[in-house]
Amino acid sequence: MMRIALGVTGGVAAYKAAELVRRLQQEQIEIQVVMTRSAQEFVAPLTFAALTGQKVITQLFGAEAPANVESAIEHIAVAQRIDALVIAPATADIIAKLARGVADDFLTTLYLATTAPVVVAPAMNVNMWEHAATRENVQILRDRGVRVIAPEEGYLACGMTGAGRLAGLEAIIEAVLEALRIRRDLEKETVLVTAGPTCEDLDPVRFLTNRSSGRMGYAVAEAAARRGARVVLISGPVALEAPAGVERVDVRTTEQMHRAVLANLDRATVVVMAAAVADYRPARPYANKLKRGTERLNIEFEPTADILADVSRRKGDRVLVGFAAETAQLAAHARSKLKEKAADLIVANDVTAPGAGFDHDTNIVTIFGSDGREQSLPKLTKIQVAHRILDEVVELRRSTHRVGSSPEAR
Ligand code: CTP
Numbered sequence: 252m253m254r255i256a257l258g259v260t261g262g263v264a265a266y267k268a269a270e271l272v273r274r275l276q277q278e279q280i281e282i283q284v285v286m287t288r289s290a291q292e293f294v295a296p297l298t299f300a301a302l303t304g305q306k307v308i309t310q311l312f313g314a315e316a317p318a319n320v321e322s323a324i325e326h327i328a329v330a331q332r333i334d335a336l337v338i339a340p341a342t343a344d345i346i347a348k349l350a351r352g353v354a355d356d357f358l359t360t361l362y363l364a365t366t367a368p369v370v371v372a373p374a375m376n377v378n379m380w381e382h383a384a385t386r387e388n389v390q391i392l393r394d395r396g397v398r399v400i401a402p403e404e405g406y407l408a409c410g411m412t413g414a415g416r417l418a419g420l421e422a423i424i425e426a427v428l429e430a431l432r433i434r435r436d437l438e439k440e441t442v443l444v445t446a447g448p449t450c451e452d453l454d455p456v457r458f459l460t461n462r463s464s465g466r467m468g469y470a471v472a473e474a475a476a477r478r479g480a481r482v483v484l485i486s487g488p489v490a491l492e493a494p495a496g497v498e499r500v501d502v503r504t505t506e507q508m509h510r511a512v513l514a515n516l517d518r519a520t521v522v523v524m525a526a527a528v529a530d531y532r533p534a535r536p537y538a539n540k541l542k543r544g545t546e547r548l549n550i551e552f553e554p555t556a557d558i559l560a561d562v563s564r565r566k567g568d569r570v571l572v573g574f575a576a577e578t579a580q581l582a583a584h585a586r587s588k589l590k591e592k593a594a595d596l597i598v599a600n601d602v603t604a605p606g607a608g609f610d611h612d613t614n615i616v617t618i619f620g621s622d623g624r625e626q627s628l629p630k631l632t633k634i635q636v637a638h639r640i641l642d643e644v645v646e647l648r649r650s651t652h653r654v655g656s657s658p659e660a661r
Contacts, residue, residue: 265290272303282305287345331495349369369397380415437521440480446471449502449503451505466491466612467614471525520648525598571596
């Protein structure tokens, strides 16, 4: 059963949310209602509690229950549980808050905390809807991938006529179903993801590594799991927790990562290699701790195995995605990696650009396809980038009519 959170905000159309709940229930969707303070001026929470059989969330910190850890992190629990966040009706105020990332009540906090798709159905006075500020905020949300269902024209509660009426329930339900459908589009796939850095030992206490935080790969794993895939995450040492429902295999060295990838390749239908793999390792690591000396020290390095290139040789029908971390000539390098490594997609980023690369929550990438397509994305969160990559993966699986075929079946 699919689960959504329905945010109800303060407008005359709030009463329509009760009917929306009923209709969504008919679609076998479980609904957790979240009301803002002003919504409660229009409709009593009891209405929604009676319809859903669940407690309606009305505030960030429970007044009825004493403040405790459970209520303090409930927005995180709800955020992880839901398959979509729907806000209907959405006031100009909530739209402005979402656009700016204000988090001063349960609903706005939930919006920031969830990685589920978001559907917003605005309803307001026509002048408010057409105001440049609202226009701008709506555009920000749309650019971020939020589905905003434009209000309808008609007679408004304020006595004016124009655009501002909550969209028809059919249109809202359609958008919600679409958001939920897209989200389960990897149900038949097994996605193998590599993430994080690798470490190469110089002596028992020293090693060479890189600045990868693992966040991009973990975001891909999380997004794929949310979309219904079985996910095997082969991870170098990072300070992140495995996303819910993901099988994590911990490795340290490139050799270990290589072995873990090959051991899990058979069951994978999609391979995403986001790890920042060491290209060289000390040729002769010291058995004992290297002592301080006064002479110059030369260390000889030898190349490590190219895991991606190795996987591409055994590619079969799998969709193969590589990453390219570059500091110069992004497009040229990405295109040559696409060819050399025979990947279907190369996700390239300039790691020196502000808001991109290591240790950021955001990334700015261009996706290069082996069909010659090139897609430059704006600055997005890593989870959003992950979903864009997976959108392309789904397309590739579909275009070759391979959706769901297991590697063993071929
Ligand atoms: N990769 C890999 N095994 C390696 C090195 C890289 O599997 N030994 C993978 C990475 O996970 C990434 C892609 O290859 O998906 C490109 O990695 P990157 O470090 O950008 O490129 P390199 O192939 O190492 O080339 P260069 O260092 O010359 O840019």
